[in-house]
Amino acid sequence: MTPFYVFQVFSILLWSAAESYYYYSACIFLMSVVSLIAQIVQERMMERALKKTVNNISTCLVARPGREGVMFEETSSINLVPGDVIQIPSSGCIMQCDAVLNSGTAIVNESMLTGESVPITKTSVLDNELVFNEKDHNRNILYCGTCVIQTRTVNMQPVTAMVIRTGFLTTKGSLICSILYPKSMDFKFTKDSYKYVAALSCVAVVGMVYTACCMALNGSVAEDVIIRMLDIVTIVVPPALPAALTYSIAIAQYRLKRNSIFCLNSKSINVCGSLDAFCFDKTGTLTEDGLDIYCIQPCGSPGNDVISSNSDSGIPLSSYYLDHIRINMASCHSLVCLDGIFCGDPIDLKMFEYTQWHFIEYEDATMTDLKTPIVVKPKLENQEKMIPEYGVLKQMPFSSKLQRMSVIVRSQQRPADSFDPLNTFSVYAKGSPETISSLSIAHTGWQKMLIQVLVHYTRQGFRVLALAWKPLYSDVPTSDQIESSLIFLGLIVMENKLKKETISTIKKLKNADLKIVMVTGDNLLTALNIAQKCFFIERNESVYFISLDTPNNSVDIPLLSFCQINEFEDDHFLGVSSSESNLKEAEVKQTKYHFAITGKMWKLFRSHYPDLVSKLVVRGTIFARFSPDQKKQLVEELQAVGYYVGMCGDGANDCGALKTAHSGISLSETEASVASPFTSKQANISCVVRLVREGRCALATSFGIFKFMTAYSMNQFLIACIFIWNLTLLSDMQFMYQDIFMLTPLSFTFCFTSSYKVLVARKPMISLVAFTPLLSIVTNLALNLATMIFMYYFTKNQTWLVKVQF
Numbered sequence: 024m025t026p027f028y029v030f031q032v033f034s035i036l037l038w039s040a041a042e043s044y045y046y047y048s049a050c051i052f053l054m055s056v057v058s059l060i061a062q063i064v065q066e067r068m069m070e071r072a073l074k075k076t077v078n079n080i081s082t083c084l085v086a087r088p089g090r091e092g093v094m095f096e097e098t099s100s101i102n103l104v105p106g107d108v109i110q111i112p113s114s115g116c117i118m119q120c121d122a123v124l125n126s127g128t129a130i131v132n133e134s135m136l137t138g139e140s141v142p143i144t145k146t147s148v149l150d151n152e153l154v155f156n157e158k159d160h161n162r163n164i165l166y167c168g169t170c171v172i173q174t175r176t177v178n179m180q181p182v183t184a185m186v187i188r189t190g191f192l193t194t195k196g197s198l199i200c201s202i203l204y205p206k207s208m209d210f211k212f213t214k215d216s217y218k219y220v221a222a223l224s225c226v227a228v229v230g231m232v233y234t235a236c237c238m239a240l241n242g243s244v245a246e247d248v249i250i251r252m253l254d255i256v257t258i259v260v261p262p263a264l265p266a267a268l269t270y271s272i273a274i275a276q277y278r279l280k281r282n283s284i285f286c287l288n289s290k291s292i293n294v295c296g297s298l299d300a301f302c303f304d305k306t307g308t309l310t311e312d313g314l315d316i317y318c319i320q321p322c323g324s325p326g327n328d329v330i331s332s333n334s335d336s337g338i339p340l341s342s343y344y345l346d347h348i349r350i351n352m353a354s355c356h357s358l359v360c361l362d363g364i365f366c367g368d369p370i371d372l373k374m375f376e377y378t379q380w381h382f383i384e385y386e387d388a389t390m391t392d393l394k395t396p397i398v399v400k401p402k403l404e405n406q407e408k409m410i411p412e413y414g415v416l417k418q419m420p421f422s423s424k425l426q427r428m429s430v431i432v433r434s435q436q437r438p439a440d441s442f443d444p445l446n447t448f449s450v451y452a453k454g455s456p457e458t459i460s461s462l463s464i465a466h467t468g469w470q471k472m473l474i475q476v477l478v479h480y481t482r483q484g485f486r487v488l489a490l491a492w493k494p495l496y497s498d499v500p501t502s503d504q505i506e507s508s509l510i511f512l513g514l515i516v517m518e519n520k521l522k523k524e525t526i527s528t529i530k531k532l533k534n535a536d537l538k539i540v541m542v543t544g545d546n547l548l549t550a551l552n553i554a555q556k557c558f559f560i561e562r563n564e565s566v567y568f569i570s571l572d573t574p575n576n577s578v579d580i581p582l583l584s585f586c587q588i589n590e591f592e593d594d595h596f597l598g599v600s601s602s603e604s605n606l607k608e609a610e611v612k613q614t615k616y617h618f619a620i621t622g623k624m625w626k627l628f629r630s631h632y633p634d635l636v637s638k639l640v641v642r643g644t645i646f647a648r649f650s651p652d653q654k655k656q657l658v659e660e661l662q663a664v665g666y667y668v669g670m671c672g673d674g675a676n677d678c679g680a681l682k683t684a685h686s687g688i689s690l691s692e693t694e695a696s697v698a699s700p701f702t703s704k705q706a707n708i709s710c711v712v713r714l715v716r717e718g719r720c721a722l723a724t725s726f727g728i729f730k731f732m733t734a735y736s737m738n739q740f741l742i743a744c745i746f747i748w749n750l751t752l753l754s755d756m757q758f759m760y761q762d763i764f765m766l767t768p769l770s771f772t773f774c775f776t777s778s779y780k781v782l783v784a785r786k787p788m789i790s791l792v793a794f795t796p797l798l799s800i801v802t803n804l805a806l807n808l809a810t811m812i813f814m815y816y817f818t819k820n821q822t823w824l825v826k827v828q829f
């Protein structure tokens with residue numbers, strides 16, 4: 024029950040009890056009830072949708088001390104508390120708490136939280152990792168609400184996890200809280216509507232004083248004066264305003280749904296109309312997810328030239344590097360085989376398919392015999408003699424923050440001649456070239472080659488991944504030992520095709536004068552090429568890379584430099600010490616220029632030049648190699664400058680930014696995702712245009728309804744003032760005619776206004792307290808007042824007028 028409805032109850036009582044406006048009171052009562060029901064139905068529908076998405080209670084097996092040691096007992100999930108150890112059923116389940124995997128592996132679908140429906144592998148924490156840190160161990164956490172599709176046991180031990188959080192404290196819980204109690208958006212329209220209500224209250228006070236004076240001067244009794252004064256207040260407040268506003272939003276929500284855009288927070292719809300900046304994730308959003316392998320660039324033997332390999336010819340055999348590349352591509356992934364179909368990260372899938380190897384999963388794997396949970400081996404019979412099978416003992420799944428993944432692999436048979444017989448255990452890693460090269464043993468020969476090849480391909484917009492390996496001699500290695508001192512193997516170059524809707528959508532958004540930003544975890548030059556292909560940056564516009572020298576000590580402030588991307592030094596690109604590079608501070612002269620920055624430079628820039636961050640984000644268009652946290656920071660910085668920011672992404676690495684943005688839209692097959700207020704089932708960015716169009720339409724409609732209703736009630740107030748001058752008021756039927764038959768249908772038909780077909784540069788007004796809307800209301804009032812006064816005196820002077828005696 025909002026204060027508005029309390030006020031309506033008061034008005035109805037006053038009209039029916041003191042004024043005998045029975046018909047009018049009955050109609051207003053009916054209207055208020057209908058509007059209240061409509062609001063309740065809308066809220067309930069949203070709550071139900073949310074409940075359907077989030078509410079789930081089930082039974083689970085929890086470890087309890089028994090007579091014969093620890094036993095697993097069945098209990099309801101609501102009884103779980105942090106510290107409980109639960110067993111994850113092999114057939115899968117929906118997680119009811121956040122829990123860290125103690126043993127085994129789980130294949131999880133996190134689409135409910137992230138919108139990304141690709142199955143993810145969660146592994147148990149390594150025995151020797153003593154300090155648990157949520158950020159670093161998220162690949163070991165099963166999150167509440169996510170669906171465990173399958174588990175893999177190791178050494179016949181049940182898959183168990185320790186509960187770390189329950190209820191609203193879980194990640195899902197906090198996301199639901201943010202939907203139920205959204206952080207109040209500093210939305211001008213809402214703020215101004217409060218100012219309007221305050222202004223109307225002032226008008227009501229003036230009206231009351233005026234009424235009291237008029238009636239007192241004419242000798243009216245105190246009781247009548249008080250009733251009329253209260254009447255004036257009820258006239259000033261338009262009765263159908265909240266109902267019409269609610270209805271207009273409900274219709275916008277329905278229209279979005281018809282276009283496969285689902286909305287979990289209807290309050291965000293109006294905000295979409297005022298967006299003036301939109302951030303896009305690149306891979307899977309602007310470009311296709313499943314990227315074909317273009318070629319493989321193995322690292323030559325030290326000092327040798329680069330050996331290139333064409334994708335058509337597959338991977339040639341019998342080379343030290345190529346053999347390891349093949350094993351790496353076949354084993355270093357988190358793919359799972361569900362009902363005979365391989366699922367997982369599209370990159371992993373493409374790389375595995377390229378090797379044409381077999382993938383076998385064992386349910387009952389033990390570490391002691393030769394069976395491991397996953398075994399990969401070549402398909403061709405005649406190759407089996409030459410190359411042994413490889414069992415994947417341990418996976419360190421891909422993390423966007425770390426930009427890499429790795430596996431520990433055991434050779435299941437005695438290796439063939441081409442391999443070192445001691446290499447029974449190996450580590451295979453893949454990830455961004457920058458990360459993998461930083462974890463590899465430095466070697467000037469390949470480092471030079473790496474930079475050249477990387478720059479060559481990324482400049483053409485290819486997506487490049489690096490591979491590495493090393494033999495593992497330690498029995499119980501820590502994760503740092505696993506992913507260090509690697510031997511660099513080479514690069515996998517993948518095509519990066521734009522989705523067919525990307526270019527047209529970006530053009531439409533630019534025509535609508537929206538600031539368009541690309542924020543990606545990918546390489547800067549790849550991002551630049553894609554940005555140019557889809558017209559984030561026009562051909563005639565310059566791009567300046569912002570770089571800072573890494574300071575030698577914590578006291579030095581790193582020197583800030585700009586360099587036009589064409590002059591860009593290759594060395595700098597890999598993060599090699601900038602003192603080696605040859606950057607010159609460039610003067611930015613053109614008016615049409617863009618800034619590009621990497622995540623590493625962003626971190627330095629924010630800490631050493633905080634005052635310049637606003638300038639950077641205003642001109643910044645490419646934000647590459649950004650971690651999920653940095654994507655969120657970028658959205659916050661844009662908001663701090665005053666932009667209304669939208670974010671469109673497709674994966675788990677965009678979740679923070681999607682939630683932080685004023686309007687986040689996640690491209691996901693899952694309707695029931697709490698990743699962002701909006702979810703589009705169409706896996707391309709054309710939904711952004713629809714969202715902005717519907718948002719603008721909803722905003723313009725709300726604005727129109729507000730203006731119309733306030734102008735109407737002010738006009739009625741003026742009429743009432745003229746009547747009170749003559750110690751009378753409109754009759755029951757007159758009020759009925761004006762409020763019910765004129766105002767209500769007109770204000771409700773406003774809601775059916777559909778959005779304009781194209782996005783134009785002119786955005787709808789968001790400020791009610793601005794010159795134009797105020798001028799239009801004041802002019803309307805002045806004209807009406809003048810007409811009414813003229814009509815009053817004109818009619819009064821007519822000979823046929825007979826004065827009614829009250």
Ligand SMILES: Nc1ncnc2c1ncn2[C@@H]1O[C@H](COP(=O)(O)OP(=O)(O)OP(=O)(O)O)[C@@H](O)[C@H]1O
Nearest residue numbers: 304305306368421423426428453454455543544545
């Ligand atoms: N499955 C994977 N295994 C290993 N490394 C990967 C994998 N997927 C991506 N990478 C590397 O990690 C980097 C960061 O990945 P991330 O998923 O954060 O962003 P992205 O997919 O490149 O781009 P976007 O943020 O636009 O989706 C990638 O550029 C790539 O070099």
